[in-house]
Amino acid sequence: MPSRGITTKKDLAVTAKRSIRVGAAGVMIRDGNVLLITFDDQHGTYYNYPGVGHQEHETLSNKSTESLQNKLIRQLGRDSRH
Template sequence: TVLRAWAQGAAPRGPVALVDPAAEEPVRVRAGAVVIRDGAVLLIRFTDEGDGPHYEIPGGGVEAGETLEEAALRELGEETGLAGTVGPELARVWKDGRHEHYFLVSATGEVGPPETLDNYGGTPVWVPVERLPATPLWPRRLSWRIEHWHRTGWPGRPAELADSITELGPPCGW
Protein backbone atom coordinates (compact mmCIF):
# COMPACT_ATOMS: atom_id res chain seq x y z
CA THR A 1 0.00 0.00 0.00
CA VAL A 2 2.76 2.43 0.95
CA LEU A 3 4.95 1.65 -2.09
CA ARG A 4 2.00 1.86 -4.45
CA ALA A 5 0.98 5.27 -3.07
CA TRP A 6 4.52 6.65 -3.29
CA ALA A 7 5.00 5.34 -6.82
CA GLN A 8 1.80 7.11 -7.81
CA GLY A 9 3.10 10.38 -6.34
CA ALA A 10 1.11 10.53 -3.11
CA ALA A 11 1.42 9.52 0.48
CA PRO A 12 -0.94 6.83 1.77
CA ARG A 13 -4.05 8.25 3.41
CA GLY A 14 -4.53 7.33 7.05
CA PRO A 15 -2.96 4.43 8.89
CA VAL A 16 -1.79 1.44 6.88
CA ALA A 17 -2.63 -1.92 8.39
CA LEU A 18 0.24 -4.37 8.74
CA VAL A 19 -0.81 -7.61 7.09
CA ASP A 20 1.37 -10.71 7.01
CA PRO A 21 -0.14 -12.80 4.20
CA ALA A 22 2.09 -15.75 5.05
CA ALA A 23 0.48 -15.94 8.50
CA GLU A 24 -3.06 -16.27 7.13
CA GLU A 25 -4.62 -19.73 6.96
CA PRO A 26 -4.57 -20.56 3.25
CA VAL A 27 -7.80 -20.96 1.31
CA ARG A 28 -5.77 -22.67 -1.42
CA VAL A 29 -2.21 -23.92 -1.74
CA ARG A 30 -0.71 -24.07 -5.24
CA ALA A 31 2.59 -25.45 -6.51
CA GLY A 32 4.12 -24.37 -9.82
CA ALA A 33 6.95 -25.58 -12.05
CA VAL A 34 9.37 -23.10 -13.62
CA VAL A 35 10.80 -25.02 -16.59
CA ILE A 36 13.51 -23.43 -18.73
CA ARG A 37 14.94 -25.06 -21.84
CA ASP A 38 17.20 -23.54 -24.49
CA GLY A 39 16.63 -20.00 -23.20
CA ALA A 40 12.81 -20.28 -23.10
CA VAL A 41 10.41 -20.79 -20.21
CA LEU A 42 7.36 -23.05 -20.47
CA LEU A 43 4.11 -21.19 -19.78
CA ILE A 44 0.40 -21.85 -20.24
CA ARG A 45 -1.15 -19.29 -22.61
CA PHE A 46 -4.78 -18.27 -22.16
CA THR A 47 -6.66 -16.09 -24.62
CA ASP A 48 -9.29 -13.74 -23.21
CA GLU A 49 -11.78 -12.18 -25.56
CA GLY A 50 -10.90 -8.49 -25.88
CA ASP A 51 -8.07 -8.46 -23.33
CA GLY A 52 -5.52 -10.44 -25.34
CA PRO A 53 -3.51 -13.34 -23.99
CA HIS A 54 -2.19 -13.85 -20.49
CA TYR A 55 0.15 -16.55 -19.22
CA GLU A 56 0.57 -18.68 -16.13
CA ILE A 57 3.35 -20.88 -14.85
CA PRO A 58 2.27 -24.55 -15.04
CA GLY A 59 0.93 -25.64 -11.67
CA GLY A 60 -2.15 -26.10 -9.56
CA GLY A 61 -3.66 -27.06 -6.26
CA VAL A 62 -1.92 -29.33 -3.80
CA GLU A 63 -4.01 -32.42 -3.05
CA ALA A 64 -4.43 -34.01 0.39
CA GLY A 65 -1.37 -36.03 1.38
CA GLU A 66 0.75 -34.55 -1.40
CA THR A 67 3.96 -32.56 -0.90
CA LEU A 68 4.46 -29.26 -2.69
CA GLU A 69 7.11 -30.88 -4.88
CA GLU A 70 4.86 -33.81 -5.79
CA ALA A 71 2.06 -31.40 -6.69
CA ALA A 72 4.36 -29.32 -8.92
CA LEU A 73 5.40 -32.43 -10.87
CA ARG A 74 1.87 -33.86 -11.10
CA GLU A 75 0.49 -30.56 -12.37
CA LEU A 76 3.36 -30.19 -14.84
CA GLY A 77 2.50 -33.63 -16.23
CA GLU A 78 -1.23 -32.92 -16.41
CA GLU A 79 -0.85 -29.51 -18.06
CA THR A 80 2.07 -30.16 -20.41
CA GLY A 81 2.79 -33.89 -20.59
CA LEU A 82 6.33 -33.37 -19.26
CA ALA A 83 8.01 -35.25 -16.41
CA GLY A 84 10.74 -33.73 -14.32
CA THR A 85 12.94 -33.36 -11.28
CA VAL A 86 12.27 -30.65 -8.72
CA GLY A 87 15.07 -28.25 -7.88
CA PRO A 88 15.08 -25.33 -5.45
CA GLU A 89 12.01 -23.38 -4.40
CA LEU A 90 12.32 -19.99 -6.10
CA ALA A 91 9.40 -18.06 -4.67
CA ARG A 92 6.38 -18.01 -2.40
CA VAL A 93 3.53 -15.80 -3.52
CA TRP A 94 0.72 -14.69 -1.20
CA LYS A 95 -2.53 -13.31 -2.62
CA ASP A 96 -6.05 -13.21 -1.16
CA GLY A 97 -5.49 -16.21 1.09
CA ARG A 98 -3.73 -18.26 -1.57
CA HIS A 99 -0.26 -19.60 -0.82
CA GLU A 100 1.69 -20.38 -3.98
CA HIS A 101 5.08 -22.08 -4.20
CA TYR A 102 7.21 -22.03 -7.35
CA PHE A 103 10.04 -24.49 -7.98
CA LEU A 104 12.74 -24.66 -10.61
CA VAL A 105 12.12 -27.95 -12.44
CA SER A 106 14.36 -29.81 -14.84
CA ALA A 107 11.86 -31.38 -17.26
CA THR A 108 12.17 -34.23 -19.71
CA GLY A 109 10.11 -35.22 -22.70
CA GLU A 110 8.09 -33.18 -25.13
CA VAL A 111 4.84 -31.24 -24.69
CA GLY A 112 1.94 -33.61 -25.22
CA PRO A 113 -0.87 -33.35 -27.77
CA PRO A 114 -3.58 -30.85 -26.74
CA GLU A 115 -6.30 -33.50 -26.35
CA THR A 116 -4.24 -35.26 -23.63
CA LEU A 117 -3.63 -32.14 -21.51
CA ASP A 118 -5.68 -30.79 -18.62
CA ASN A 119 -4.97 -27.05 -18.53
CA TYR A 120 -8.41 -25.42 -18.57
CA GLY A 121 -8.29 -24.37 -22.20
CA GLY A 122 -4.76 -23.01 -22.12
CA THR A 123 -1.96 -23.91 -24.49
CA PRO A 124 1.60 -24.77 -23.41
CA VAL A 125 4.06 -22.41 -25.12
CA TRP A 126 7.77 -21.68 -24.87
CA VAL A 127 8.48 -17.97 -24.30
CA PRO A 128 12.05 -16.60 -24.51
CA VAL A 129 13.20 -15.83 -20.98
CA GLU A 130 14.32 -12.32 -21.95
CA ARG A 131 10.70 -11.49 -22.92
CA LEU A 132 9.30 -12.32 -19.46
CA PRO A 133 9.42 -8.76 -18.05
CA ALA A 134 7.08 -7.61 -20.86
CA THR A 135 4.84 -10.71 -20.81
CA PRO A 136 1.43 -10.56 -19.07
CA LEU A 137 2.32 -13.38 -16.67
CA TRP A 138 0.84 -14.37 -13.34
CA PRO A 139 2.52 -13.96 -10.88
CA ARG A 140 3.56 -10.57 -12.24
CA ARG A 141 6.19 -9.84 -9.60
CA LEU A 142 7.84 -13.19 -10.39
CA SER A 143 8.09 -12.64 -14.17
CA TRP A 144 10.97 -10.17 -14.14
CA ARG A 145 12.69 -12.04 -11.31
CA ILE A 146 12.86 -15.26 -13.33
CA GLU A 147 14.52 -13.37 -16.17
CA HIS A 148 16.96 -11.74 -13.74
CA TRP A 149 17.78 -14.99 -11.89
CA HIS A 150 18.27 -16.82 -15.19
CA ARG A 151 21.00 -14.29 -16.07
CA THR A 152 22.58 -13.83 -12.63
CA GLY A 153 21.97 -17.04 -10.67
CA TRP A 154 19.07 -18.60 -8.81
CA PRO A 155 18.27 -17.34 -5.28
CA GLY A 156 19.65 -19.11 -2.23
CA ARG A 157 16.25 -18.92 -0.54
CA PRO A 158 12.75 -18.38 -1.91
CA ALA A 159 11.61 -14.82 -2.62
CA GLU A 160 8.54 -13.84 -0.58
CA LEU A 161 6.08 -11.90 -2.75
CA ALA A 162 2.59 -10.45 -2.44
CA ASP A 163 1.02 -10.11 -5.86
CA SER A 164 -2.07 -8.95 -7.70
CA ILE A 165 -3.65 -11.05 -10.41
CA THR A 166 -5.36 -7.92 -11.74
CA GLU A 167 -2.10 -6.12 -12.58
CA LEU A 168 -0.67 -8.14 -15.46
CA GLY A 169 0.06 -5.40 -17.97
CA PRO A 170 3.70 -4.74 -18.78
CA PRO A 171 5.43 -2.93 -17.27
CA CYS A 172 4.29 -2.87 -13.67
CA GLY A 173 2.44 0.43 -13.23
CA TRP A 174 3.66 1.02 -9.71
Protein backbone atom coordinates in the same frame (compact mmCIF):
# COMPACT_ATOMS: atom_id res chain seq x y z
CA MET B 1 -13.55 -16.64 -10.71
CA PRO B 2 -10.89 -18.23 -12.93
CA SER B 3 -9.81 -21.68 -11.81
CA ARG B 4 -6.28 -21.53 -13.18
CA GLY B 5 -4.71 -18.93 -10.92
CA ILE B 6 -5.25 -15.85 -13.08
CA THR B 7 -7.27 -12.84 -12.00
CA THR B 8 -8.90 -10.32 -14.32
CA LYS B 9 -10.14 -6.83 -13.42
CA LYS B 10 -13.67 -8.19 -13.31
CA ASP B 11 -12.61 -10.72 -10.67
CA LEU B 12 -10.94 -8.21 -8.33
CA ALA B 13 -14.11 -7.48 -6.36
CA VAL B 14 -14.73 -11.19 -5.82
CA THR B 15 -11.07 -11.80 -4.95
CA ALA B 16 -11.10 -9.08 -2.29
CA LYS B 17 -13.87 -10.95 -0.46
CA ARG B 18 -12.06 -14.30 -0.53
CA SER B 19 -8.97 -15.54 1.26
CA ILE B 20 -5.64 -15.77 -0.52
CA ARG B 21 -5.28 -18.86 -2.70
CA VAL B 22 -2.14 -20.84 -1.98
CA GLY B 23 -0.47 -23.01 -4.58
CA ALA B 24 2.77 -24.16 -6.14
CA ALA B 25 4.22 -23.09 -9.47
CA GLY B 26 7.18 -24.36 -11.42
CA VAL B 27 9.63 -22.55 -13.64
CA MET B 28 10.99 -24.74 -16.41
CA ILE B 29 13.97 -23.45 -18.38
CA ARG B 30 15.56 -25.25 -21.31
CA ASP B 31 18.12 -23.74 -23.66
CA GLY B 32 17.30 -20.27 -22.34
CA ASN B 33 13.55 -20.65 -22.99
CA VAL B 34 10.98 -20.43 -20.18
CA LEU B 35 7.81 -22.54 -20.27
CA LEU B 36 4.65 -20.45 -19.88
CA ILE B 37 1.01 -21.51 -20.04
CA THR B 38 -1.27 -19.35 -22.22
CA PHE B 39 -4.86 -18.57 -21.22
CA ASP B 40 -7.32 -16.75 -23.46
CA ASP B 41 -10.65 -15.30 -22.36
CA GLN B 42 -12.93 -12.42 -23.25
CA HIS B 43 -10.52 -9.95 -21.57
CA GLY B 44 -7.40 -10.97 -23.48
CA THR B 45 -4.44 -13.33 -23.36
CA TYR B 46 -2.64 -14.15 -20.12
CA TYR B 47 0.60 -16.01 -19.40
CA ASN B 48 1.43 -17.91 -16.24
CA TYR B 49 3.87 -20.50 -14.95
CA PRO B 50 2.50 -24.04 -14.77
CA GLY B 51 1.10 -24.61 -11.31
CA VAL B 52 -1.41 -26.20 -8.98
CA GLY B 53 -3.70 -24.60 -6.42
CA HIS B 54 -4.68 -25.81 -2.98
CA GLN B 55 -8.19 -25.92 -1.59
CA GLU B 56 -8.92 -24.38 1.82
CA HIS B 57 -8.99 -27.76 3.59
CA GLU B 58 -5.63 -28.94 2.20
CA THR B 59 -2.34 -28.50 4.05
CA LEU B 60 0.98 -27.57 2.50
CA SER B 61 3.56 -30.33 2.42
CA ASN B 62 5.53 -32.35 -0.08
CA LYS B 63 2.15 -32.73 -1.79
CA SER B 64 2.75 -29.36 -3.48
CA THR B 65 5.86 -30.60 -5.26
CA GLU B 66 4.33 -33.98 -6.03
CA SER B 67 1.11 -32.42 -7.35
CA LEU B 68 3.05 -30.01 -9.56
CA GLN B 69 5.23 -32.82 -10.96
CA ASN B 70 2.16 -34.95 -11.69
CA LYS B 71 0.42 -32.06 -13.45
CA LEU B 72 3.47 -31.37 -15.61
CA ILE B 73 3.73 -35.06 -16.52
CA ARG B 74 0.05 -35.08 -17.57
CA GLN B 75 0.25 -31.83 -19.53
CA LEU B 76 3.61 -32.34 -21.18
CA GLY B 77 3.52 -36.11 -21.53
CA ARG B 78 6.88 -36.54 -19.82
CA ASP B 79 8.53 -36.72 -16.42
CA SER B 80 9.39 -33.17 -15.28
CA ARG B 81 12.06 -34.42 -12.85
CA HIS B 82 14.51 -35.22 -15.68
